Amino acid sequence: MVDLTKGYPDKGYKIIGKPVPLMDSRAKVMGQALYTDDIRLHNPLTIKILRSPHASANILSVDVSEALALKGVKGVLTGADFKNTFGVLTISKDEPALARDVVRYEGEPVAAVAAETAEIAARALDLIKVDYALTDGVFDSRKALKPTEHPLHPELGRKNNLHKKVVQEFGDMAQGFEAADVVVEKRFRFASINHAFTEPHATQVEIDNKGNITVYSATQVPHYLHMAMAEVLEIPEHRIRIIKPHLGGGFGGKSDPFPHEMIAAKFALDLGRNVKLKFSREEVFFSHHGRHQTDLTMKLGFSKDKGITALGLDTLIDGGAYGSFGIVTTYYNGVLLQGPYKVPNFRFHVERLYTNKPMCGAMRGHGGVNPRFASEVLLDMACAETGLDPAETRLKMIHKENTLTTNEYRVTSVGLRNGLTEAIRRTNWHDKHDKLPFGKGIGVACGFFISGSALPIHWNKLPASTVRITIDHDGGVTVFSGATDIGQGSDTMLAQMAAEVLGQPLENVKVISADTRTTPVDLGSYSSRVTFMAGNASRNAAIRMRRLLVQAACELMEMIPPKYDRPEPPEDFFRQGGRKPDFEKGFLGANPDYTDGFIFEDGLIRSEKHNASVTFLEAVEKALEQEGILQVSGTYRAPKMGGKFKGSGAGLSPSYSFTAFIVEVTVDPETGFIKVDKATCAHDCGFPLNPLAVNGQIEGCIHMGLGQALMEEMIYDNGATQNPSFLEYKIPSAFEQPEVDIVPTYSDDSEGPFGAKEAGEGILAPIIPAIANAVYDAVGIRLTQLPMRPDRVVAALEREQKGGAKA
Numbered sequence: 001m002v003d004l005t006k007g008y009p010d011k012g013y014k015i016i017g018k019p020v021p022l023m024d025s026r027a028k029v030m031g032q033a034l035y036t037d038d039i040r041l042h043n044p045l046t047i048k049i050l051r052s053p054h055a056s057a058n059i060l061s062v063d064v065s066e067a068l069a070l071k072g073v074k075g076v077l078t079g080a081d082f083k084n085t086f087g088v089l090t091i092s093k094d095e096p097a098l099a100r101d102v103v104r105y106e107g108e109p110v111a112a113v114a115a116e117t118a119e120i121a122a123r124a125l126d127l128i129k130v131d132y133a134l135t136d137g138v139f140d141s142r143k144a145l146k147p148t149e150h151p152l153h154p155e156l157g158r159k160n161n162l163h164k165k166v167v168q169e170f171g172d173m174a175q176g177f178e179a180a181d182v183v184v185e186k187r188f189r190f191a192s193i194n195h196a197f198t199e200p201h202a203t204q205v206e207i208d209n210k211g212n213i214t215v216y217s218a219t220q221v222p223h224y225l226h227m228a229m230a231e232v233l234e235i236p237e238h239r240i241r242i243i244k245p246h247l248g249g250g251f252g253g254k255s256d257p258f259p260h261e262m263i264a265a266k267f268a269l270d271l272g273r274n275v276k277l278k279f280s281r282e283e284v285f286f287s288h289h290g291r292h293q294t295d296l297t298m299k300l301g302f303s304k305d306k307g308i309t310a311l312g313l314d315t316l317i318d319g320g321a322y323g324s325f326g327i328v329t330t331y332y333n334g335v336l337l338q339g340p341y342k343v344p345n346f347r348f349h350v351e352r353l354y355t356n357k358p359m360c361g362a363m364r365g366h367g368g369v370n371p372r373f374a375s376e377v378l379l380d381m382a383c384a385e386t387g388l389d390p391a392e393t394r395l396k397m398i399h400k401e402n403t404l405t406t407n408e409y410r411v412t413s414v415g416l417r418n419g420l421t422e423a424i425r426r427t428n429w430h431d432k433h434d435k436l437p438f439g440k441g442i443g444v445a446c447g448f449f450i451s452g453s454a455l456p457i458h459w460n461k462l463p464a465s466t467v468r469i470t471i472d473h474d475g476g477v478t479v480f481s482g483a484t485d486i487g488q489g490s491d492t493m494l495a496q497m498a499a500e501v502l503g504q505p506l507e508n509v510k511v512i513s514a515d516t517r518t519t520p521v522d523l524g525s526y527s528s529r530v531t532f533m534a535g536n537a538s539r540n541a542a543i544r545m546r547r548l549l550v551q552a553a554c555e556l557m558e559m560i561p562p563k564y565d566r567p568e569p570p571e572d573f574f575r576q577g578g579r580k581p582d583f584e585k586g587f588l589g590a591n592p593d594y595t596d597g598f599i600f601e602d603g604l605i606r607s608e609k610h611n612a613s614v615t616f617l618e619a620v621e622k623a624l625e626q627e628g629i630l631q632v633s634g635t636y637r638a639p640k641m642g643g644k645f646k647g648s649g650a651g652l653s654p655s656y657s658f659t660a661f662i663v664e665v666t667v668d669p670e671t672g673f674i675k676v677d678k679a680t681c682a683h684d685c686g687f688p689l690n691p692l693a694v695n696g697q698i699e700g701c702i703h704m705g706l707g708q709a710l711m712e713e714m715i716y717d718n719g720a721t722q723n724p725s726f727l728e729y730k731i732p733s734a735f736e737q738p739e740v741d742i743v744p745t746y747s748d749d750s751e752g753p754f755g756a757k758e759a760g761e762g763i764l765a766p767i768i769p770a771i772a773n774a775v776y777d778a779v780g781i782r783l784t785q786l787p788m789r790p791d792r793v794v795a796a797l798e799r800e801q802k803g804g805a806k807a
Contacts, residue, residue: 004691007744011687014601016500016754019692022489023511024246033246036202036218037278044204045074047264047277048121050111050128051286052103055356055719056137059101059130062111066127072120075271076128077112077263086228088221088256088361089457092163092323094153095359097232097262103132104152104321105358106720107286109259114267114275137356139719141295141318144353152321152354161354163319164330168647169347170406176310176345180301184381188374189785191713192293192318194285195363196731199248201287202278203261205268213268214241214517218248220255220484221524224458226516228257229265240265244514250486251704252362253289255526256324285724288358290714291369292329293318298374301345302382307397310345311337313371317360319352324361326352328457331650332367337375338405338651339448340416340658341397346406356719362526364704365764368449370786376445376769377782389433390773391424391444391662398446398658401747408643409652412750413757416446416658419682419745426741427662427680433777439667441778445770446660449762450653451752452529454638463635464529466520467537469498469545471630475617477502477509479541482522483534484514488760489693490530494538496689497753501542502549503600503616520633528758531689532654533636535753541634543594548632550598552622553605557612562596639751654751657762658684661770663738667778669797672790674710676736676771682743683763687755694759695742702740705767706732711787 004019011017027033064076079100087093099110111128115121138144138152144161151161177183203217219225222242230237247254260277267275279287294317301310315333319326334348363369383390395417403411424430432442456464468480479498485491495509513519522534547564554561599606606613623630642648664678679702688694711730715722723729748755772783781796 015496023492035246041274044274044276045114046118046121049109050125051107055106056135057132061131063129067124070124072116073124075114084232095322097259112263141316141353163352164327165351166330167349171345177301180309181303182385183301184378185299188296190294190370193712194290195251195253197249200279200284203264204276205264206274207268212239220250222514225257232262241517247486251364282724289361291363292360294370300378304386311343312347315350317352320357320359322359324359329367335651336368340446365761369765372765373769380773413747415684415747420660422743423662423680423682441774442664443770443773444662445766447766451532451655451758453527454652455649464638465522465533465537466635467541468633469541479511480519481513482519483530484525486525497538498542528761536636537634539753544632549619553614553619556614655749655757657757661767663770663774665774672793676738678739680741682745684745685759686749686752686757689756697759701763709768709771
């Protein structure tokens, strides 16, 4: 059996750092895990949604009289029944639960029916008469910039369809390009892609006799949904409870509040009945929220001695009909290029446009995937023009530890240099690059990503995460967290933290999560924040509980308890006295020491100094005698940091992960088919809390990266979705999965819980340009449009053979 801990330091932990199966894995394998649609409420009504067949139209009238008259129909809703619009960002609340007066994309909800059966609800939809007046739509981001008298969102007061424009510049771009030995520039185009999660959207709502509702929904953001629903329904939050059951994948696609959730809750309140709904796969594609279609031009200056001297990009991103996470996406398309290498002169100009298509939002690697592809391809081009080895060049350019980037991100731990060095050795890079036969190639690329956003998308002064821990009379530990396990294993991670600190076996720890009635506020699963932020909160709560038990144990052993110092954060860590941050001190007292002279193990609490002990249960009983209840909370607050310029908060993170991929491919020049033979990954996630889960994330990111690289794309014809099913929308199968070699890559992050960083999103981006760079090594063509379909490969080869410009 493979030892997954090999290559990482032994820190003496009993549970942390060990390959632990996820807590819910057995239930999932045995078919016992309950997903939203599996929940059985008493006598629920079934909801069906009528969707617009047009991408752009005015609604002249909606006649629901025949639908209401149908036996078994209990209610019909239209846009007139909802006053408030909503959105995941407080500064971009532009989406209605049901369209009012205008439809902005094909598939937009126009009306909804609640009936005794699904069959009756479907028949009722056919009876609703909507009179549309078709209007000229906008389906191209470049055309969306042009002046118009009829923008999609006139409430913004603009004469075009611009949603958000961001321009930031650092350093001297002209000087940077002047200092370059070579300047390379290309235009890149990227298709919009879908999350393709297994479980479709689903919601059930239960109402009690006091008019309070419990909403079971497939969501990544229970607390954001809670706030949005209260605003849309115009009722107090305490009347709403959101519960996230098991979730069959999200990848960012369930990190918004959605119209169907508002519709279901409204029906339950209006009718006093339990209700349920589940999307078809076609409806999932209509709702979309996937990666933005992107048109990007990038220019890179490169010096053989200094590396990147300047980097600039101009980008248009097609946001679809509504805002979603789009403002954040706009920033992330630029700011995340500040790693993994130093970029002294940097400018980006990104515009997000509204179009008459399903909206785009957050997707794994949010905002950073497409520009990462462009920058890593251009870097490879620069290496080729200067005769430098692309792997060795990257190795020299990786950020050093304790670095301040050009846009004032604080980079603490960096383990990628060792990881990439080992990947180069394992793959025999120097014997293969530029030396393999035609059709065989090897490529490299690196990446950089946040470990949680330092600023919440709902601005507030609450901690980034809070965790509550209780201990029962029999010693059982329960962790309460609002964090959302979407399959990545965050429940297991939180339990590991508590078990390690309290010296308990993992099976003695239970996790209750993602329930707005019983768990503290956590802002959800997005931006790779859960392990870092909820993990720190869980660790800190467990330390507080440990100290209570030590106090009780000392009383039983008749000894003086230790005194604990509580570290306090500086007022402004980032700019103390105008100086650069002190990299030797952790943020905000992160990772407080719990080696207090006591050992928790084998059911005992033992004093090292006095060689005395009591049982864990004896200490619990004494603490309960003193406290009445054993309950503590732990929090994590992201540090104050960042520059003083507008938009400086975008991309700020307490820590950053680093990734490198070396990919080997075979390209068939006759068919254009690209086969990825092997992917070698070095991902610096700090100290891996659970190597089994980390490896699972790496394998999943490889699979998803192959999809975007080679086959996945949403296809629209004047706003009409052409491939709204898995028959037409191609995703990789097991056949496409390559051999995978995972290089243990370690750093010890001073801010991360037990030294950990993210391992869920940052892995994805660099495999895609690594494939493209391997294709160039194999057949000599530069592919700048994703996906790299066989027809594009063949066309590029034909142009190359005719002496035309490389693709």
